[in-house]
Amino acid sequence: xxxxxxxxxxxxxxxxxxxxxxxxxxxxxxxxxxxxxxxxxxxxxxxxxxxxxxxxxxxxxxxxxxxxxxxxxxxxxxxxxxxxxxxxxxxxxxxxxxxxxxxxxxxxxxxxxxxxxxxxxxxxxxxxxxxxxxxxxxxxxxxxxxxxxxxxxxxxxxxxxxxxxxxxxxxxxxxxxxxxxxxxxxxxxxxxxxxxxxxxxxxxxxxxxxxxxxxxxxxxxxxxxxxxxxxxxxxxxxxxxxxxxxxxxxxx
Numbered sequence: 001x002x003x004x005x006x007x008x009x010x011x012x013x014x015x016x017x018x019x020x021x022x023x024x025x026x027x028x029x030x031x032x033x034x035x036x037x038x039x040x041x042x043x044x045x046x047x048x049x050x051x052x053x054x055x056x057x058x059x060x061x062x063x064x065x066x067x068x069x070x071x072x073x074x075x076x077x078x079x080x081x082x083x084x085x086x087x088x089x090x091x092x093x094x095x096x097x098x099x100x101x102x103x104x105x106x107x108x109x110x111x112x113x114x115x116x117x118x119x120x121x122x123x124x125x126x127x128x129x130x131x132x133x134x135x136x137x138x139x140x141x142x143x144x145x146x147x148x149x150x151x152x153x154x155x156x157x158x159x160x161x162x163x164x165x166x167x168x169x170x171x172x173x174x175x176x177x178x179x180x181x182x183x184x185x186x187x188x189x190x191x192x193x194x195x196x197x198x199x200x201x202x203x204x205x206x207x208x209x210x211x212x213x214x215x216x217x218x219x220x221x222x223x224x225x226x227x228x229x230x231x232x233x234x235x236x237x238x239x240x241x242x243x244x245x246x247x248x249x250x251x252x
Contacts, residue, residue: 001054010034015052015094022095023052033117037124037158040209045123050090050116054097059083063091076172077190079103080111080161085119085126092116105171114161115241122155131215147215149182150223153192154212157200158184162193169194170248179244181237182220191244198243199227199235 001016006025011034015023038044053059060067063084070081077103083092092115093101102109126132127197132140132151144151156162172179172190183191194204200208207227216223228236 010046010048011152012049012118013052014049016054017095019052019054019094025095026050026052029114029117030120033120033159035232037121040130040160040205041124042122042214043128045120045127048088048090048120048123050092050119052092056093056097059091059093065093072185073189074172074176076175077187079108080114080115081189082167083119085122085155090116090119090123092119100243106167108168108185109160110164111168112189114159114164118156118159118161119241122151125154125158125212128213129215132208143215145185146189147220148185148188149192149195150185150212150215151192152188153183153194153196154208157193157196157208162197165193166247166250169244173244173248181233181240182224193245194247195224195240197247198240201243202239205230220250 001077003014004017006013006015006020006023006027007093008031011027011030013023013027026143030048034044034046051062051064059082063086063225066084072077073081082091082098082101088107092098095113098112099109102112126140126144132143135143146206153162168190172187179187179191182195196208196211197209200220211227214223216226224236225231225233
């Protein structure tokens with residue numbers, strides 16, 4: 001099957017010719033996400049290419065970091081690691097293949113459908129964070145791993161995935177040990193967004209933007225203390241665990 005290119009005002013898509021209609025849907029999603037994030041973040045990211053792969057094998061061969069990232073993720077969230085955000089390209093699966101990854105659990109299909117939006121939001125977060133965008137690759141990767149709860153959490157929250165994650169969060173809370181605060185690397189793709197969600201509910205959406213745009217020199221705990229107006233980390237942790245319980249119970 002030949003590969004072709006589709007385009008929208010801000011993006012390009014590379015895909016098999018049979019997937020042209022699906023590529024159009026993805027490009028429209030990315031344009032909507034870009035418009036939404038333009039209202040919040042100082043800097044935008046355009047001229048990106050999204051590469052749509054027609055199988056899990058093709059994605060893994062094109063970008064071996066995707067299966068590695070899945071192995072580093074908690075089992076309950078692995079299916080939602082379905083792509084990679086590079087500097088100029090976003091690699092993911094076609095919408096049809098993303099649907100096949102979904103489980104029967106409520107919200108699973110919706111979360112996976114938003115994978116391209118989450119990958120783009122991740123690029124926007126990095127572009128607007130000088131401690132990530134303005135450093136060499138080894139330093140950036142080390143910081144992204146340390147701050148994965150923030151980078152992944154902000155990307156997935158601003159893309160809308162966290163809105164559909166209640167049932168998956170409930171599954172995570174019944175599996176394994178109690179999650180750490182802030183979430184460790186394995187929990188970042190699923191639970192990182194819940195920290196951002198709590199902050200946005202309590203302090204507003206712009207507080208979430210400010211948190212995403214700076215890595216506090218004092219580390220994650222200092223960042224959270226500043227974001228929640230200096231209150232104790234233990235108090236914020238308690239509020240977060242209560243928030244997790246509400247989300248897992250289907251509460252808003």
